[in-house]
Amino acid sequence: MEEITVHTDLENLDKVTAFVEAALESYNPSMKAQMQLNVAIDELFSNIVHYSKSADATIQVEVKNDPKQVKLTFIDSGVPYNPLIKADPDITLSAEERQIGGLGIFLVKKTMDGMEYQRADNKNQLTIYKNLA
Amino acid sequence: MEIVKTKENSSLTFALEGRLDTMTAPQLEAEVNNSLEGVTDLAFDFAKLVYVSSAGLRVLLAAQKKMNKQGKMEVRNVCPEIKEVLDVTGFSDILTIV
Numbered sequence: 001m002e003e004i005t006v007h008t009d010l011e012n013l014d015k016v017t018a019f020v021e022a023a024l025e026s027y028n029p030s031m032k033a034q035m036q037l038n039v040a041i042d043e044l045f046s047n048i049v050h051y052s053k054s055a056d057a058t059i060q061v062e063v064k065n066d067p068k069q070v071k072l073t074f075i076d077s078g079v080p081y082n083p084l085i086k087a088d089p090d091i092t093l094s095a096e097e098r099q100i101g102g103l104g105i106f107l108v109k110k111t112m113d114g115m116e117y118q119r120a121d122n123k124n125q126l127t128i129y130k131n132l133a
Numbered sequence: 134m135e136i137v138k139t140k141e142n143s144s145l146t147f148a149l150e151g152r153l154d155t156m157t158a159p160q161l162e163a164e165v166n167n168s169l170e171g172v173t174d175l176a177f178d179f180a181k182l183v184y185v186s187s188a189g190l191r192v193l194l195a196a197q198k199k200m201n202k203q204g205k206m207e208v209r210n211v212c213p214e215i216k217e218v219l220d221v222t223g224f225s226d227i228l229t230i231v
Contacts, residue, residue, distance in 0.1 A: 013156055035184045035214050038152075042186040046155040091223025095197045103222060104187035110221040 003060040008049045008076070016059050017041050020072065023061040027068055029132040036111040037070070037130055043104035044074045044126060052078025052124065068132040069113070075125050082117045083126065084109075135181075136164055143204070144174040150181035153189030162192045169196075173204030180210035185218055197227060207231050 004019045006012040017038055024034065041059075048057045054076035062071040088109075089102040109115060114129035134151035145168060153161065169175065175196065185193075193208070200206035208230050211219065219225045 010155060013154070032214050039154075039184055039186045039218070042154045042188070046188070091221075092226075093223075095194060095201060095227045098194060098227065100191055100194070103190055107187055107218065107222060111218075 001060055001062045003058055005056050005058040008052065008054055008057050008078075010046060010049050013042060013045055016045055016057075020059065020061055024063065024070060024132065027063055027070075027132055029068075029070070033130055033132050037072070040108045040112060040128055040130070041072070043108050044128070047083065047104065048074060048076045048078065048124075051081065052076045054078030054124075063132075070130050070132055071127060072130075073125055073127045075123050077123050080119050081124055082119070084115060084117045134160065136161060138164065138168065140168075140172075143172055144176070145169070145172045146176040146178055148178040148181065152183050152186075153192075154184070154186040155188040158186075158188035158192050161189070162195070165192060165196050165199075169199055169203070172200075175200050175204065175206040177206075177208045178210055179208060179212065179215060182212075182215060185215055187222075190218075190222060190224060193224070193228060205229065 002023050004016060006015055020041060045057065048054060058075040060073040083105045086102060086105060088106050089099055108128065112128045113131050116127045118125045134149060134153060134157035137148040139146045197206055206229060208228050211230050
């Protein structure tokens with residue numbers, strides 16, 4: 001397992017993304033899987049920056065073979081927040097009726113192979129799983 | 134992200150290169166807000182765009198709403214990976230993808 005801890009500043013998004021890309025490099029993830037992971041990192045890290053009020057965020061990376069899968073865990077010590085219990089946005093509405101919120105988490109749910117939330121030690125721990133093949 | 138803006142009479146094209154994400158979406162939002170006056174044909178060229186996150190989708194939605202009132206908007210050269218993002222979020226039905 002590898003991990004990185006950064007201040008909750010949007011400027012650090014590139015740092016986190018580069019860290020995860022480097023950790024996965026030797027596993028040759030498909031371009032599509034890597035791109036979907038990068039979008040997920042964008043959504044989850046920016047949510048922590050915007051809403052958690054946590055000073056830092058830690059991102060842990062674990063990769064396993066058979067099947068080739070990455071597990072990313074986002075940990076912050078901010079306000080308790082479980083994004084998995086939020087209702088999905090209605091994606092059938094017209095442009096005029098569409099709501100702006102909730103799209104990011106929905107996108108992550110749709111493109112990842114699994115998601116878990118845990119509140120432990122006064123920390124939010126949100127885990128995503130993605131098959132790399 | 135690089136934004137290349139091409140304007141001809143009332144047609145405006147934004148060619149995007151790189152990542153349209155949380156970091157870069159505000160840059161595009163500012164460009165869109167400052168450029169749409171008198172524009173009846175707006176296009177986004179995604180040929181060199183690597184990916185889009187929800188922050189980028191918000192900017193596209195706002196641009197589409199504006200263009201619904203004053204003309205039309207197209208999104209061009211969408212790669213399969215970005216198309217999938219537009220499909221799962223229902224944006225394929227809102228945007229005109231050519």
